């Protein structure tokens with residue numbers, strides 16, 4: 604209300620000023636000519652004011668749109684507040700080795716499973732023929748084996764590794780979270796479940812890779828060293844290994860493309876993806892959204908530590 608009064612007072616003052624300026628211009632003219640000139644000036648002034656106003660609102664709107672865009676960007680990338688280290692350098696390195704090797708293995712393995720598919724010939728020719736593409740498959744396999752050994756040692760020998768392994772074990776809470784989330788998706792519960800350091804989605808991802816690596820490395824070694832295997836085991840053992848390798852490859856590829864890609868790339872909250880795997884950091888905003896229980900634990904721990912320090 605006070606804002607409207609102020610605007611009216613400004614408008615009156617401007618009107619009075621224009622009128623007195625106009626009177627100065629038309630003084631001495633016959634009354635009809637003076638009125639015609641006044642009308643002309645009024646029209647010109649109105650046009651100018653309107654143009655000015657239009658320009659101002661357009662730039663205000665542009666500013667507002669720009670600010671809103673910046674705010675959305677900031678919120679999305681979580682530039683506000685503190686950032687938290689979610690994955691340490693060692694873990695990020697393991698993840699990079701793992702996903703590079705899996706991509707290489709899928710690209711070089713699938714053309715063997717689907718040799719008649721139109722892209723298979725192109726991929727095999729890209730590596731210089733089947734004899735080279737199978738060598739690249741073995742290079743990918745060696746990288747995956749290295750990753751598995753590295754991760755195993757990391758889990759046993761480091762504090763972060765032991766903590767994460769323990770937190771990644773499935774618990775009763777996960778089953779409750781799944782039910783909660785389904786009810787949330789169906790619109791029966793307003794809020795999504797509040798996750799700790801690892802949600803059931805991330806646990807599924809982790810154990811799918813764990814299981815997948817054991818099957819793929821085990822069966823892959825059988826195929827790699829088939830003559831040695833045949834010295835000790837019957838032929839059907841090799842056939843079983845081949846079947847396992849081939850089917851689990853399909854399952855792993857689909858799990859990655861459907862489950863993992865949806866959760867980390869195509870989910871509207873994440874699209875087109877995050878660089879967490881590269882820098883390992885998560886913003887306070889993202890922590891609140893995705894791991895609120897872990898954030899609460901961190902805050903409580905810090906409060907306790909600072910209380911201990913101040914108590915001497």
Ligand code: HEM
Pocket residue numbers: 705708709711712713715716737738740741743744745747748819820821823824826827848849852853855856
């Ligand atoms: C994510 C991991 C992997 C994927 C997706 C994958 C995929 C595949 C596929 C689709 C085939 C063709 C199977 C068929 O003929 O039906 C294949 C063959 C083969 N894979 Fe893998 N593989 C993986 C890991 C491994 C590992 C870890 C090893 C070795 C330890 C390995 C060794 C082999 C060997 C020796 C063959 C037989 C063909 C050849 O001589 O290259 N693979 N793989």
